[in-house]
Amino acid sequence: MRAWDPEALGACLPADIVLGQIEAAVLVTDRHSNLLYANAYAVRLFEFPDSSEHLAGRPIFLPGFQEGDAGKAAGMVRQVLRGRAWEGAFTSIRADGSRIFVQVQAVPLRHPTGAIDGIVIIARRAARRTSPRDRDRIGLLERIGERLARSLELDLTLRHVAETLVPQFADHCFIDLFHGDKLIRRAQINAGGWEPAPGTWAQVGEQIVYPEGHFCQQAMSRLDAVVVEDLRPQQFPAPTQQSLQASEEVGLVSIVAAPLCARGELLGVMSLALSRLTDREDRHYDADDRDFLGAIAGRVAVAIDNAMLFEEERRTALAFQTSLLPQHLPTLDGLEVAWRYVPAKPLETHGQGIQTQVGGDWYDLIPLSAGRVGIVIGDVEGRGARAAAVMGQLRAALRAFAQDDKPPAEILRKLDDWCRTLGTSTPESPGQPDPPTVSCTYLVYDAWSRTLWFANAGHDAPLLVAGGEVSELEIEHKGVLLGVRGKGMAGLPTFHEEMRKLPPGSALVLYTDGLTDRRQRLDGSGHYTEAEAAQMLRLAVEKAAAAGVEDIAQAAEEAVPGDIDDDMAILVVRTSRSDLASWEATFPAEAIRVSEARRQAQATFARWGVPAEQAELACLLVSEVVTNVVLH
Template sequence: MNRWGETPYEAHLPPETVLNQMEMAVIVCDRFSNVIYGNAFAQELFGFGGDEFVGHSALSLAIAEEDHEQAAELARHVLKGGVWEGTFCNLRADGSTVYTRAHAVPLRHPSGAVDGIVIFAREALRSNQREQDRYGLLERIGERLAGSLELETTLRRVATTLVPQFADHCFIDVFSGDRLIRRVSQHAGGWTPPPGTWAEVGDPVSYPPGHFSAKAMSRRDAVLVEDMLRHRFEAPSEQSRRLGDAMGITSVISAPLLVRGELLGVMSLALSSLSARPDPHYDGFDRDLLGAIAGRVAIAIDNSLLFEEERETALAFQKHLLPGDLPPKLDGLQIAWRYEPARPLESHGHGIQTQVGGDWYDVIPLSAGRVGVVIGDVEGRGARAAAVMGQLRAALRAFAQDDKPPADILRKLDEWVRTMTRPERMRSGWNSDDLVRPPLVSCTYFVYDAWSRVLEFANAGHDPPLIITDGQVGDLTFESEGAMLGVRGPGVGGEILFNEESTELKPGSTLVLYTDGLIDRRPRDDGEYHSREEARERVRQAVAAVARRDVETIANAAYEAVPGDINDDVAIVVIRTAGDELAVQERTFPAEPIMVSEARRLAADAFAAWGMHDEQAELACLLVSEVVTNVVLHAATTPAPRRELVLDGGGIAPAPFGGGAFDEDDWDLGVDLAGQLGRREPPAKEFRLRLRRGADAIWVEVFDTDMRLPRIRSAGETDEGGRGLYLVDQLASRWGARPTADGKAVWFELPLHS
């Protein structure tokens, strides 16, 4: 009850009764833009009787054809959770035109999911029909210009809005350098000019001095030709004049495209007596209206040209930061890749994403024929994201040459990313809030050994790749997703861990690596939207359909799997392992001088079996001897570890003079304590020689348990040694040393000459 003791009867009315009393149209659509409800005012506004439009597309509300694209964009935007407001031109059931101001919001399920669209609409103008046309046109032109920064899209939208509502023919010519180029030639009814008459899109245009378009550009003001019969002689060519006569051109307005005092081009509209217009002539009000429209179009063109210049610069910048051509031939691997920058995101006042992103990929040759593969994505867009991407790629390439495990590489890369945070002094001083947050980066780094087929990897918050084995598609499982690089900012404690993982790939296995732009797509005109998991499933299905075909086909199938325009950069790398075993010889030797000749003999036999020429084989054997000799000599001079004495019962005997474990130099008792107590002798030192043959090179690796990495030193004239690694450095195409889990590996590479 209210304060007067009365019970408001409205509280008991059903929602439909309340909505039918509103002086505003209320239309509810499902996810497919089909109308499921319209109140009484909606039926009155659009001129429909009963509920005949229920169950049909929202386009059945007689939205004018030129507004269909805008209606589709409205649906896509609202179904993503946004709101939209703008003006539509509607054709009522009786054939009259009404302009409606619409406000659209998402219809949400109690769970929060978007189930449909609710549109509130009212009549935009209450005046005579021609004034509605004029004012509604100006408002809708502004909305279309605000929705795009691509020049072709901008001009096409303007032309389709003007034709056929305000003109039968529309021409927009824009200067490119000192030449005037036709950019738009739009005509009512889909008609196109015959070749050789009116200039086509892309053709240069030249107007004679007396032509109305030339006058508009020289006067810097719109020019109206109310009756074209008196100006037929001003046509640019005889063919143009004849076609104008045949088309019954009656009236023309031409307006210059001016911005900041600079002439960008000219825009012309024409009416024809062949149209069904009651009065196919323009007047002074129309001239002023087109002048206002041309001013807006000129600003939009200028913005589009600046945007395209900026975008081309960013694309060129990014293109030069990404690898131009990946290594053409890698032993045991086939590789294909794709990269596509994002297109600008067109929006109705909700921001326009105009820049390239920071996706990157790389394939890095490592020691002994192994290969590093990385794919990643830098948060954000524009030049900063591209610059960070370029620095990341260069840093990772440098870190990778250390031949450390992938987890160690990601730890170093994470530390490097976090150093990009810097304090920026503000005018009033600075505090911790003024610190620029480091960019967030997701990436996965893989190291593949084609001879052992072992894939080592570590992940930093990136989507797992697909793996194809025996024609079946699955996910390469990460035990840990890992944190994104740069997560730990200033003042944030805790250590970021990147787990080292490995798996053995079967012969012929295929990995499909990608960035999230592949599965985050903008819906196209059909309005269909896919969640990330739905999109990922579509990629799986597309890849499965071509799983046994070549890597290029798989890359194309993955890229085309999800419909829609790319909303973010897309990078795809497809790698396939060899189906055959690669040539390798491996043996472990005691670290004794006599084993140098044995190692050389093994190498000579392997090189002969691989068909190496005598001169090549002799050089390779010489370098094998030098590296093995170096390992044996250092193994003999390595300080022996302290040896423990073990009691019969397994306990450790105490040191007699309060020292630590037993050391035989601590004792001078004249008794064989080692014999009595049982000394645990250290095992004999060993080294392992591994020889690999690739298509264009051989690799030699020598493994031992000494942690010390070799280095070249300058040998004196009388020194007997110190020249082995110098020879390797001079004669091998590459050489190096890398730490292993239990020591080190010294390696060198020699090219194979046919």
């Protein structure tokens, strides 16, 4: 047998011919993940948009790789450029929208000097699956995708994923996420309702520390899924001795763990386990199961990242809005006060995308001259940080306008002018500022005369609780929304002032439409009508009418069942059941009467039990007022 001459071998077997005939994708990249070479099989497998000779210099992760694999790809590049081989799986999206799993092995491309100049990747399409078990996995992936798309509430999302996997694919599911530098358990589901004994496995909300060598720690350090086909012959360190005992008692047999990575950041780890809790034909995971969990983990990580970004925006907007609302219940003559602010559940499937929970609802109580009180309830159209910002500006403007002691209708007219200055351009009308639209009711109450003056700008009428009965406060002029004049309505908006006398011990329940609008029926058959919700509210307030203002506010908040679709504000004010103490005297307009007025005022304050410091200040005011009357 004659040996090949090396030169002849090189001439007859060039690398392109050899690599072009093997049934595997071979790709070579530089250190920046730009393609240097791709064989013909790679072009077919990944459906690259050009022939192999025209791909040089393009990024390897072209459209077709699933977005959720970006973090895994970044981890692969880091590991290989550090001189270590990498093995795992990616999901490739075909031109027809279908997905295929691709098994990948990556090794460093070394220069003769030993320097790492790039990466060599060998990829093969995973074997076609036709077994019932594999079809179940496809169905699982579809259900998990659906559940991940439904909500941006993180804990709910994680619980749904865990419930989908247990018991069909696992007996136990654990999801742990980093909070700062601590790893916190965020979800845990066990088959059959089994629960570990207290103090053994970490519970939801508790910190967990995986020791070096633990399979979850390995998954996080490698940034790749790890499978332990059989735990029994192997010894893995446990977080605690108690957790190890609980694992032995429940009979853990096999484990698979996968890191949760998004945008190149490690968010946590997800692990599944099989035990004696269920009767299965096969209680052992394998390499295919590892790849399957890796695919799930990629989707879950993206959903977690989105949910965390949403939660951060929600917290910021909610803190911003809450800071703009009154922080402490004031002490007011002749009035008891309670309030509530409740953010909405995130929008999910209303055709508007998922939005933040905060909005532009607000309430306020403004001390005015002569012991009167300004009462405000309002709602800025829309939701999110912009609605909250507009609300803050309107609240500050109304407080400033109220100090002029103008009638409520005049205050609303000035607020409408101010509202039109807050317009912003939209893509539909780039040159025409679009002012926000706002509903608002402004009331002024005088506790001594029990008189209520008010004007309305398109807001729902408050409920009046008097004599144990509940009815709407009679409002003859509903008014128009603030800001509509900026959208083409000619002329000045007509806000009318009205006046009512409030009986002793009566209460007003002011609220925004988030309390009654678009509440989901308990049986899931659509929404309650506004009339049905308003009737529920009246009945709930009527049951609590004899209780305190806090109880009335709580009853109003809970009156209509179901998650709220819009944020809501509730403000309850109750008048004094007895008349406020007062003193009245008449004096001749003589200078000598100033001291007499001061003496009688001092005696009156003493009878009322006014603190000495406040009484002294009040007597000084009486002296000033009487002196001015005498002189002028």
